[in-house]
Amino acid sequence: MTAAPQPGDTAARFNHPHLLGLHGLHRLDIETILDLADRYAGLARAGRRGPPRLKDKTVINLFFENSTRTMSSFEIAAKRLGADVANMAVAQSSVNKGETLIDTAMTLNAMKPDVIVIRHSASGGVKLLSRKVDCAVINAGDGTHEHPTQGLLDTLTIRRNKGQIEGLKVVICGDVVHSRVARSTTYALHHLGARVHLCGPKTLLPGDAHDWGAERVSPDFEMALDGADVVMMLRLQLERMDGAYLPSRREYFHFYGLTRDRLARAASDAIVMHPGPMNRGIEIESAIADGEQSVITQQVEMGVAVRMAVLDLLAGAAP
């Protein structure tokens, strides 16, 4: 293992112009980000801001899809590193989306930002934009493709709680097929040696998930939970319920809701995660979401640290 990086000495370690997804990254890339994020998390806990690594740099948050939480997390991360931040929530026009997207990119590029953080509802939309600009691009979620900083913050949360990722049994349950979180998190955990079990009704499971690096893909939640070290529940979008992909909310909770009885099948020190926002009483019982095994608020905390690390690695000043 290489020496843990310190804030300020890492610029050369991450050799990518953008962070568009975790699928193509090397294990060392992921560890580099996590190690740096770990330091930033420590600084934040000590009540300190980060070093001014992004001083005089401009970060634009370009969100084509509403997300107050993720945008705030990126904004706080950038400001803690001293960056100037501009938030742009772009209302989506239903006509000529592609054209609007590229026009917007060209316009923003002309303003000479150093980083653009982009969320878009179309899979591949962020990659398309990254080809049209001269600065670093961070994918803050594109369609049902990837959400790399979420995958990283999940992995960091697990690593801090469990000490390591290698060999852990991680169950990810819910709407896997439509989840960019499930994809990014599975890639990251697989790179680091976890045994990922993807779980949900067949209508919400992809056919090719073994290619993602999942050890097992199964509709049997209770079997998946046996001995699990980590249980991650995914958010169920309202439009998937009520007959289209599932018969009803109550049937989903009956078979896939995380209850105390079900959680008892997991390891006694298992942690419970959720990318938020939660549907209490549909995918997770409130008592568990608020219980002592829950690390859901830690995930939010790690989100800022991970985003600081990514911003630093992509645009931080040379030491």
Added chain:
Amino acid sequence: MTALTITGARLLDPASGTDEIGGIMVVDGQISKVGPDVTAGSAMGGPVIDAKGLCLSPGLVDLRVKTGEPGEEHRETLATASAAAAAGGATTLVLMPDTRPVIGDAALVTHLRAPVPLHGSPTVRLEVAGALTVDLAGKAMAEMGLMAEAGAVFFSNGDEPVTDPVVLKRAMAYGASQGVLIASRPDTPALRGNGVMNSGGFAARLGLSGIPKEAEWIGAARDILLAEVTGCRLLLDQVSTPRTLDLVADAKARGVNVYASVAAHHLFFNEMDVGDYLTYCKVNPPFRSEADRLALVEGVKAGVIDAVVSAHDPQPPETKRLPISEASFGAAGLETTLSAMMSLVEAGHLSLLEALKPLTVTPADLIGRQQGRLAVGAPADLILFDPFAPWKCKREHLRSRSTNSPFDGRLLQGQVMRTILAGVTVFDRAAERAAAD
């Protein structure tokens, strides 16, 4: 402990291939011993019935029965259907979900499997097919998992297929993760149109619009392909053409979990029986040609068809005593299923065991139930019958509340003499005759 012994019977058990003279002992509703060794001397108390050479087989497991309960009790109640079933030798009925309200939630499934005797106590085991889609509208999948936990044995969209393939595919994928069986009518409503009977020369001569076979072929092919893609277990609910059997046989050979049922009346009648615009012969799928009928019989013999059902569909005079194009589809069948099959035995098409297999053990296995076989430990749901007793079907003698039987006026072979449910006699023809005299 309650006990019953039957001796001197011709034991017919399709599950084991048994066809021998012997007896059966029943203790507390379950078969405790069966075989040639069971004689009057081996009885452990309780009554001893001398079968006098009658055939003894498992009671019929009928996978397709409609009543009018709940909601249309003027057509049929669970009690009248039960009486008809007992007289016809059926001891397990699977109720279709197209009632009012539709059987679409766990509470109704639970209620129907153990009904409050509003209209008299049933004398058969009642099993339930839950709705595949909400209100059978074909738009949103119903609560299959919760209904399955309440005991629903499979899921069906009633008489109509789910026309939207996206809805059907998702329902099958969801059903596959629950491990359930889904039944689908192989049909294409747009092609069926306003058809009344089999498409062809006879329909043209009668001036009636036809139901083409391709309506069934396309439906069957689609359903089979979606079952293959999703891994769902599929029951093709009532097939009527040999080409559909080819599709089923081909899928089975590929290892797809596809099963097929046929209505007993399709093994007995052909399109010519519609004759003089007989509305009792208006059924969906329609009676096809004589060659088609014979091919269906072959399909039963070869095991391509897994279950023979009554497709019992009670229709009162107000929906049948109409011009045939306006009359409803459907035939009463609970009391004639066994006789229709015995007529095929008498004609030399099927052996007794071949005829009984799709009526008993195969359908019981499809719905995961232990009855349907003469095995130690199985529920003692039994019938004693004379396979060649001649009788004339008269609809005024039928026990159904609706007597829309296409067999009305026909000479039939084979009559049930006694029906036993969990060791208790629920129908005794001799006693009934004695009471009538």
